[in-house]
Amino acid sequence: MSDFLFILTIFSIALAGIAVSIFYTKRETKRMKEEGEEGIIFKLLKQDLKEIRDEIQETRERNIETLQNQLKESSKIIAAITEKLTQIGETNKQVISFAEGLQSLENILRNPKQRGVFGEYYLEELLKNVFSPAQYQMQYAFKDGQIVDAVIFSKDGLIPIDSKFSLENYNRIVQEKDPAKRNIFEKNFKQDLKNRIDETAKYIRPYENTVPFAFMYVPTEAVYYDLLVNEIGTLKSNTRDLLEYAREKRVLIVSPNTFFAYLQAVLQGFRAFQIQESIKETIKNIETLGRHIESYDEYMKKLGTHLSTVVNTYNLAYKELNKIDKDVVKIADRPKSIEPLQLEKPSLD
Structure with a gap:
C-alpha cells in the first residue's frame, strides 16, 4: 500500500512536471507565435507607413508644383488684368474727354447765337473742301444791308446759302413723352422751319444777280431726316406740306451729306x-x-x-x-x- 502510494505520488509528481512543462511549452510557443505575428504586423505597418509617407511626399511635391504653376498663371492673369485696367483707364479718359467735348457741343447747340456760328463754321468748312476762295464768299451783304451766310459765284449768278436752324422745339419733341405736348412742340417746330424757309427765300434776288433759288442748309442730319422721313414733314403748314412750301418758295433744303452732292453738281457746272x-x-x-x-x-x-x-x-x-x-x-x-x-x-x- 505504501509502495502504491509512493508510486502514485511519483506518478502524480511526474504528471505535474509534465503538465507544468506542457504549460510552459505552450505559453512559450504562444508567446513566440504572438511575437512572430506582431513582427509581421509591424513590418507590414512599417511598409504601409513608408508607402503612405512616400505618397504624401509625392502628393506634396505635386501640390507644390501645381501651386507654383497656378501662381505663374495667376501672375499672368494679374498682369493681363492690370494691362486691361490701364487700357480701360485710358479709354475712360478718352470717354471723359469725348463726353466733355459733347457737353461743350451741347452747350453750343443750346445757345441759338453760338449754334448759328457753329452752323456757319461747318458750312464754310464744306465750301473750303470743294471750292476755291474766289468761288464763294461768307457773310455776303446785299445792297439793302441784308447779309446771307454764304454765296457761291456761278456763271448763272450768285447762289445764296442760309445756315440758320432751330433746335429748341425739336429737342422738346425728342424729349417729350406726353402726346398732347409733343403735338404742340411739333407745330412750333414746323412753324420754325416755315419761318426759316421764308427767311431764306428773301435772299433770292435776281435783280442783284442771284440765281432763282437758294439753299437752306440744315447742319444736323437728324432734323433733316425727320423733315423728310418722319411725321414733321408731312404735317400741314397752312394746309400745305413744308417741303412743297419750300419748293414753291424756290428754297432747296439740304443737310451736310446732301449739300455736298449739290455742291458737286454745282462744281461740275463750274467745270x-x-x-x-x-x-x-x-x-x-x-x-x-x-x-x-x-x-x-x-x-x-x-x-x-x-x-x-x-x-x-x-x-x-x-x-x-x-x-x-x-x-x-x-x-x-x-x-x-x-x-x-x-x-x-x-x-x-
Whole structure:
C-alpha cells in the first residue's frame, strides 16, 4: 500500500512536471507565435507607413508644383488684368474727354447765337473742301444791308446759302413723352422751319444777280431726316406740306451729306463753264488767226498783182528786144541770136 502510494505520488509528481512543462511549452510557443505575428504586423505597418509617407511626399511635391504653376498663371492673369485696367483707364479718359467735348457741343447747340456760328463754321468748312476762295464768299451783304451766310459765284449768278436752324422745339419733341405736348412742340417746330424757309427765300434776288433759288442748309442730319422721313414733314403748314412750301418758295433744303452732292453738281457746272470759256477763248483765237490769214491773203494778192505786172513788163520788154534783134539781123545780115523767153503770169485764184 505504501509502495502504491509512493508510486502514485511519483506518478502524480511526474504528471505535474509534465503538465507544468506542457504549460510552459505552450505559453512559450504562444508567446513566440504572438511575437512572430506582431513582427509581421509591424513590418507590414512599417511598409504601409513608408508607402503612405512616400505618397504624401509625392502628393506634396505635386501640390507644390501645381501651386507654383497656378501662381505663374495667376501672375499672368494679374498682369493681363492690370494691362486691361490701364487700357480701360485710358479709354475712360478718352470717354471723359469725348463726353466733355459733347457737353461743350451741347452747350453750343443750346445757345441759338453760338449754334448759328457753329452752323456757319461747318458750312464754310464744306465750301473750303470743294471750292476755291474766289468761288464763294461768307457773310455776303446785299445792297439793302441784308447779309446771307454764304454765296457761291456761278456763271448763272450768285447762289445764296442760309445756315440758320432751330433746335429748341425739336429737342422738346425728342424729349417729350406726353402726346398732347409733343403735338404742340411739333407745330412750333414746323412753324420754325416755315419761318426759316421764308427767311431764306428773301435772299433770292435776281435783280442783284442771284440765281432763282437758294439753299437752306440744315447742319444736323437728324432734323433733316425727320423733315423728310418722319411725321414733321408731312404735317400741314397752312394746309400745305413744308417741303412743297419750300419748293414753291424756290428754297432747296439740304443737310451736310446732301449739300455736298449739290455742291458737286454745282462744281461740275463750274467745270463745264470753264470748258465753255476755254472753247470761247479758242474760238476767239481762231477768229483772230482767220483775220490774220485774210490780211496775209490780201498781201499775197497784192504781191501777185505786182508780180503779174512785172511779168507782163518783162514779156513786153522781151518783145521789144526781139524787134531790135530782128532789125540787127536785117542790117548785119546774120542769123537771129535772141529767142524771147515768155513767162506766165501767176494765178491769183
